[in-house]
Structure formats: structure tokens, C-alpha cells
Amino acid sequence: MPAPEWLRIRRSKEGGKSDAALWSKCPDCGDVLYRPELAENAYVCPKCDHHFRMSAYDRISTIVDGDFVEIGNDVLPGDPLEWVDRKTYPNKMQADREKSGLSEAVVCGFGTIANFDVALGVMDFHFRGGTMGTVVGERLALLFEAARQKKVPCIVFTASGGARMEEGMLALMQMAKTTATVTRFVEDGNFFVTVLTDPTTGGVSASFGFQADVIVAESKAMIGFAGRRVIEQTIRQKLPDQFQTAEFLLEKGHIDMVVGRRDLKATLVRLLEYAAGGRRESEKRA
Amino acid sequence: MNVIVEREKGLLELEKRIAELRTANESQPVDMAPEISALEQKYQEILRDVFGSLTPWEKVNMARHPGRPTSLDYIGRLDRFDELHGDRHFRDDHAVVGGFALLHGRPVVVIGQQRGRDTKENLRRNFGMVTPEGYRKVNRLAKLASHLGLPIVTFVDTKGADPGISSEEHAQSEAIARCLYEFTIARVPIVATIVGEGGSGGALALAIADTVIMLEHSVYSVASPEGCAAILWGDSTKAEEAASRLKLTAQDLERFGIVDEVVPEPLGGAHRDSSGSVTRVLAAIDAALGRLKALGPQKLVEERYRKYRRLGVWQTERREPIETSS
Numbered sequence: 001m002p003a004p005e006w007l008r009i010r011r012s013k014e015g016g017k018s019d020a021a022l023w024s025k026c027p028d029c030g031d032v033l034y035r036p037e038l039a040e041n042a043y044v045c046p047k048c049d050h051h052f053r054m055s056a057y058d059r060i061s062t063i064v065d066g067d068f069v070e071i072g073n074d075v076l077p078g079d080p081l082e083w084v085d086r087k088t089y090p091n092k093m094q095a096d097r098e099k100s101g102l103s104e105a106v107v108c109g110f111g112t113i114a115n116f117d118v119a120l121g122v123m124d125f126h127f128r129g130g131t132m133g134t135v136v137g138e139r140l141a142l143l144f145e146a147a148r149q150k151k152v153p154c155i156v157f158t159a160s161g162g163a164r165m166e167e168g169m170l171a172l173m174q175m176a177k178t179t180a181t182v183t184r185f186v187e188d189g190n191f192f193v194t195v196l197t198d199p200t201t202g203g204v205s206a207s208f209g210f211q212a213d214v215i216v217a218e219s220k221a222m223i224g225f226a227g228r229r230v231i232e233q234t235i236r237q238k239l240p241d242q243f244q245t246a247e248f249l250l251e252k253g254h255i256d257m258v259v260g261r262r263d264l265k266a267t268l269v270r271l272l273e274y275a276a277g278g279r280r281e282s283e284k285r286a
Numbered sequence: 287m288n289v290i291v292e293r294e295k296g297l298l299e300l301e302k303r304i305a306e307l308r309t310a311n312e313s314q315p316v317d318m319a320p321e322i323s324a325l326e327q328k329y330q331e332i333l334r335d336v337f338g339s340l341t342p343w344e345k346v347n348m349a350r351h352p353g354r355p356t357s358l359d360y361i362g363r364l365d366r367f368d369e370l371h372g373d374r375h376f377r378d379d380h381a382v383v384g385g386f387a388l389l390h391g392r393p394v395v396v397i398g399q400q401r402g403r404d405t406k407e408n409l410r411r412n413f414g415m416v417t418p419e420g421y422r423k424v425n426r427l428a429k430l431a432s433h434l435g436l437p438i439v440t441f442v443d444t445k446g447a448d449p450g451i452s453s454e455e456h457a458q459s460e461a462i463a464r465c466l467y468e469f470t471i472a473r474v475p476i477v478a479t480i481v482g483e484g485g486s487g488g489a490l491a492l493a494i495a496d497t498v499i500m501l502e503h504s505v506y507s508v509a510s511p512e513g514c515a516a517i518l519w520g521d522s523t524k525a526e527e528a529a530s531r532l533k534l535t536a537q538d539l540e541r542f543g544i545v546d547e548v549v550p551e552p553l554g555g556a557h558r559d560s561s562g563s564v565t566r567v568l569a570a571i572d573a574a575l576g577r578l579k580a581l582g583p584q585k586l587v588e589e590r591y592r593k594y595r596r597l598g599v600w601q602t603e604r605r606e607p608i609e610t611s612s
Contacts, residue, residue, distance in 0.1 A: 169506060180590075
């Protein structure tokens with residue numbers, strides 16, 4: 001299938017690829033992988049099934065059929081705290097923009113999956129560690145509001161180190177803002193799914209990440225509230241390897257299912273089919 | 287080491303000296319009143335000098351002062367309090383205290399995070415760090431309040447949610463996420479007061495409110511300064527520097543529209559006049575509840591939605607701010 005127009009446009013923005021970018025080394029099995037082949041395989045190591053972190057647009061291209069209409073991409077970051085440490089906050093973001101080809105840590109929009117119209121939000125760890133600041137919160141809020149208007153299901157892929165320090169309390173307040181729009185969306189009887197990908201922690205897991213009707217996690221993703229280092233420092237001992245993995249959370253009963261990336265789209269389609277079979281809260285009242 | 291406690295040491299000496307002179311003066315023929323008055327004047331000068339204007343890091347220490355009034359000091363001054371316990375699943379978390387109460391005669395559901403006032407109590411209360419069981423108790427009480435149509439009054443005082451193994455095993459994220467959800471849709475007035483330290487999502491779980499009040503020297507932050515320094519610079523000892531950048535003071539947060547009202551503290555901090563401080567805070571809460579009473583359930587939820595929906599600072603592609611919190 002040829003790449004859709006929006007994706008070609010986005011990819012052309014990525015800039016010149018060096019030879020090094022043609023190869024990726026699998027952090028699990030050490031195999032050196034040819035990048036175009038890795039992309040064909042949804043960024044899953046063909047040898048050991050390691051799931052590489054995906055860029056937002058690559059993710060969208062593996063999920064939606066055809067067109068993707070982006071919203072909120074004109075909402076761009078400010079610098080409310082006028083933050084400076086080794087670099088200024090705007091300079092940090094400039095570097096992330098160049099590295100990731102993204103204007104912020106989430107891409108939101110509308111597309112179709114197997115004939116279902118859906119709202120899709122995809123976070124990207126390559127921009128400020130997927131942290132949630134004002135722009136991530138605002139774009140997601142716009143997405144939930146638009147999805148509620150259109151009465152379509154909403155799927156959000158999370159990947160985040162939590163709230164963004166450089167925006168201080170305004171970043172923390174995005175937990176409240178996203179929650180506000182989620183409550184309206186869900187209370188109206190719309191279907192909300194989150195797909196927790198590696199890693200999902202802090203302010204994202206403790207807000208919309210765990211507010212969904214169905215919570216799916218990608219294989220081996222690291223998911224938790226506190227970061228591993230924080231816990232290890234608190235208890236002064238090393239944590240077992242399995243701790244805070246998707247599989248661990250499944251066993252503890254925190255999430256609905258763990259799904260490998262190559263089965264993810266088919267799983268989402270089945271979930272959308274079930275949800276479409278019911279009657280909405282608003283229709284029941286009518 | 288608490289920098290405020292350290293600074294108070296010299297002042298305490300001076301206080302003792304003045305008290306001694308006063309006692310001595312009563313049983314002495316020579317009048318020492320002028321000396322005493324001079325010392326008192328000096329004492330006031332030093333007090334103003336040391337505490338007249340506090341840096342963000344000093345405020346962090348003030349918020350953590352061992353003598354600062356805690357949630358139970360406020361709850362203890364309500365007309366009546368009947369504690370309700372437990373999460374109905376697993377455990378009663380003592381880092382959260384909640385129940386029915388009468389505030390100036392008004393029935394409310396009160397919920398507070400409680401740190402210990404000494405080592406023994408700190409162990410029992412987990413230093414005010416709430417576990418998922420505690421947040422499930424909060425959630426349950428918020429639902430109860432909404433069910434009965436009683437206002438919710440919260441007191442926030444925590445370094446952050448508990449970061450332990452069992453908290454992760456019991457789904458800390460889900461527990462906090464649920465609190466945010468319930469507070470957002472609760473059909474009753476909510477007034478939250480940050481009485482000490484408001485640490486991250488663990489504090490926000492009790493602080494989505496129609497009116498958010500802060501004491502003058504309380505702090506409220508996206509992460510504890512130590513946590514922020516560890517996250518950004520891999521060095522938690524740079525907490526003072528983090529505190530200076532995070533804009534975590536009541537004055538900063540009022541400017542951002544995150545805090546609605548700041549209650550003044552006596553010179554030197556709330557603990558220098560605990561009783562008066564508690565009185566002022568309870569009066570501010572009562573006044574806020576009085577104002578919110580006029581709004582019906584639907585209007586309350588609607589206004590709360592608008593308040594949080596607009597928080598943030600960003601730009602459009604044209605580089606014009608399209609929305610600010612002011």
C-alpha cells in the first residue's frame with residue numbers, strides 16, 4: 001500500500017538521513033537491523049520481538065486506513081515560567097523539534113480504522129520524553145471535545161515520562177484539564193480506549209491513561225506511577241526486572257489486556273465492533 | 287535540616303531571655319522595663335529581617351516546618367467531626383483523614399492529608415504520603431458527599447503520593463486518576479486548601495475544586511523540588527535551585543489562576559500563631575462555601591469545567607497567545 005499523502009509530507013520533513021540512521025541495533029538481542037525492514041515490521045525486532053519506541057506518525061500509519069486529519073497542530077508551546085537551566089526551555093524544544101520532526105509531544109486527529117471513524121491521539125517519547133505540558137493537554141482536550149461532538153470513539157496511545165517540569169504547575173494542571181474533557185466524553189456514553197506504550201508514567205498514567213473504558217498495554221511496556229529510580233531510592237533496594245511491565249500489570253489486574261504490536265490494529269477493530277453494537281447513554285435517555 | 291527551624295534557634299534564645307527578664311523584673315526593685323522593651327524591639331526587627339521576605343526554598347521549608355498546623359489541627363477546630371474509615375477493599379490509610387463534620391454549623395464532608403507531628407506519628411501516617419487505599423477512601427468520601435449533596439472541604443499537605451512497591455502493585459495511577467475524575471463531576475461545592483506542601487499528582491487528587499485556597503507560605507508544585515532536580519539534573523541535592531525555578535509559591539500560582547485565594551500568615555509563619563491561622567483559614571473556607579452555595583449542581587460542574595479547561599499558556603502558529611489563564 002502506498003504511503004498516504006499526509007504521511008509523505010510529514011516524512012519529507014524529517015530531513016536528510018545519515019547512513020547511521022539506516023541501521024538500528026536491537027537493545028534486547030543485539031541484532032543489527034536494516035531500518036526500512038524494521039519499519040515494514042512495525043518496529044518490532046523480527047528476531048526477539050523487542051518493541052522499539054515508535055514515532056507518532058509511524059504509529060498513526062500502522063493504525064489508520066487512508067487519510068488522517070490532524071487537529072490542534074497550530075497549538076504551540078509558550079514558555080510560561082521563562083525556564084532556564086543549562087539551556088532555555090525554548091532551546092530545549094527546538095532541539096527536540098529537530099530530532100523528532102514534531103512540534104510537540106502529541107499528535108491528534110481523526111481517521112478511520114476498518115470503516116470506523118475514530119479520534120486518535122498519539123504521544124511521542126522522542127519529544128521531551130513525551131512529557132505533558134500545556135500543549136499536550138490542550139491538544140488532547142480539543143480532541144476529546146471534537147470526538148464528543150462527532151460522537152466517535154477515542155483511542156489514545158500514551159508514551160510519557162509524566163508532567164513536564166519546565167512548565168511547573170501549569171503542566172500539573174493538564175491532568176485536571178484532560179480529565180475534565182474525558183469526563184464529558186465518557187459520561188455522554190462514548191467509547192474511550194487507551195493503549196499504554198513504553199513508557200507510561202506519572203501525570204499521564206495517573207490521569208487519562210487510567211480513565212479509559214478499556215485499557216490495552218503493548219507487550220513489555222514499562223507502566224507505573226513512580227519511576228523505577230524513585231522507588232529504588234525510596235526502598236534502597238533493586239526492583240525485580242518484571243516490576244512495572246505490562247505483563248506485571250495484567251497479572252495484578254490493572255489493565256484489560258496485553259497485546260503485541262502486530263496484533264494491535266486487529267484488536268482495536270474488534271473492540272470498536274463491540275462498542276458499536278451497544279446503545280449510547282444519550283440515545284437511551286431519548 | 288529545615289532552614290526555617292535553624293533560623294528560629296537564635297530567636298528562641300532571645301524569646302527566652304525576654305521572658306526571664308520579665309519574671310526577674312517582678313521581684314526586683316530596679317525597673318528593667320526600658321531594657322525589656324529595647325530587647326523586644328530588637329526581637330521584632332530580627333523577625334522582620336529574617337522572615338519579612340522569603341525565597342521559594344525558604345517557603346518550601348516553611349511549608350514543611352514541624353510546628354506548622356496540619357490538617358488535623360484544622361479539622362480539630364471544626365464544630366463537630368465524625369471520622370469515616372477505610373477504602374472498603376483492603377485497608378484504612380492513616381495518611382488521609384476524612385468524615386462528616388460541621389463547619390460553622392454547616393454540614394460538610396471533610397478530607398485531609400495528614401503528616402505526622404512527631405516521628406512516631408510520621409511512621410503511622412507514612413509522612414503524609416497517601417497510598418492507593420487512601421486515594422480510594424478519598425474517592426469514596428467524595429462520592430458520598432455528592433450523593434448526599436454535602437460540600438467537600440479538603441486540606442492538602444503531602445510531599446507526594448507514596449512511591450513504594452505495594453502502591454505500584456495496588457495501582458497508584460488508577461487510584462489518583464479516579465479521584466481526579468470524581469472531583470471533576472461531583473455535583474457539590476468543593477473547596478480545597480493547600481495548608482502545607484502540595485506535592486504533584488498526589489496533591490491534585492484532593493485539589494480539583496471550585497475554590498482553591500493557599501496559605502501565604504504554602505507551596506504547590508508539579509514535583510517536589512528534590513524530585514524535579516533528580517528528574518532534570520540527576521541530582522536531588524539541587525532542590526533549592528529547582529525551587530527557585532518551579533514557580534511554586536502561592537503568589538506565583540495566584541498569578542497563573544491556579545489558586546483563587548491566598549490567606550495571610552503571621553510574620554514568621556502560621557505556627558507562630560496556630561490558633562489564629564486556623565481561624566482565618568476556616569473563615570475563608572466558610573466564605574467560599576457561602577459564595578458557592580448560590581450555584582446549582584449543574585452550574586457548579588459547568589463552571590469547574592471551564593476553570594480547568596482554560597488553564598495553560600500556549601501560542602498559535604501566528605505566535606499570538608490565544609488563551610492565557612489570567
